[in-house]
Amino acid sequence: MNTSLKWLIIASLVNLLGNSLGAVISLGQNLAADWGGSLNGQDVLRDFLGLKGTALSAPLSFMLIQLVIILLVLRPGRLGKVGVGGLTFIALFYALAQIGEPIVLRQFRPGGFDLVQSLVLLLNIASAIAMLVLGIRAWRSRPVSQSVAVT
Numbered sequence: 001m002n003t004s005l006k007w008l009i010i011a012s013l014v015n016l017l018g019n020s021l022g023a024v025i026s027l028g029q030n031l032a033a034d035w036g037g038s039l040n041g042q043d044v045l046r047d048f049l050g051l052k053g054t055a056l057s058a059p060l061s062f063m064l065i066q067l068v069i070i071l072l073v074l075r076p077g078r079l080g081k082v083g084v085g086g087l088t089f090i091a092l093f094y095a096l097a098q099i100g101e102p103i104v105l106r107q108f109r110p111g112g113f114d115l116v117q118s119l120v121l122l123l124n125i126a127s128a129i130a131m132l133v134l135g136i137r138a139w140r141s142r143p144v145s146q147s148v149a150v151t
Contacts, residue, residue, distance in 0.1 A: 001142050004137035004138040005073065005084070005138045005141075006089060007071060007130075007132040008073070008084065008131060008135055008137075009073060009074075011127050011130040011131045011134055012066065012087055012090075012127075012131050013071050014123070014125035014126055014127045014130075015066075015094065015124065015131060016063060016066060016067065016070075017098055017123075017126040018045055018057075018120055018127055019057040019058050019063055019094075020063070021056075021057075021120050021123075022055075022056030022120045022121075022124060023048055023054055023056070023057040023060070025056055025117065025120060026044055026048070026054030026055050026057055027044055027048065027054070028042055031044065031054055031055035031056060031103065031117075032044045032047055032052075032054065032055060033047055033052045033053045033054050033055055033101065034055065034101065035097060035100045035101055037138075047059070049061075053097070055101050055102075055103040056101075056103065056120050056121065056124070058094060058097070059122075065090075066087070066090055069083050069086040069087055069090065070087065071083075072086065073086075081139070083136055084138045085135075085139060087131055087135050088132060088135030088136060088139060089130045090098075090131070091129070091130075091135055094124070094128040095125060095129055095132060096130075098121065098124050098125050098128065099125060103121065104121060107121065115131050116144030
C-alpha cells in the first residue's frame, strides 16, 4: 500500500471522527443544517438520520457509506480504485457542504465564536481537503490490475 493511500485512509477516518463529534454537538445544541440558507432544517435528529445532516456533520447515511468505501479502498485492483475515487468525491462534497454552512461565518461574528464548534469545523474542513488531495495522489499512483486473455 502506497503512502498516499495510507494517508487517505487516515484522513478519512479522522473525517469520520470529526463528523461524529459534529453530530453529537449539533444534536446537543440543536444546530440544524442550513446549507447556503436553503435547507432550513427544523428537526436536527431527523435531518441527521435523513439526508440533510447537521450544521457540523454529514448525514448518518453518508457516514456509513464513507465507512464502506474506506473498506473498499483496501481491496486490490479495480475495486480499490473505485474506492479511492469514491473517497475523493466524498471529500469534495464534504468540503463544499461544510464551507457552505452558515455556522462557518457565524464563528467570525462578534459573540458568535464557539471554540468547540470552531475546532470541529476546522477538523472537518481540513480532513476533507486532505482527503481530496490525498485521493487525487492515490488515484494517480494506484495501478489497476489488467487481466490478459490468452488464446
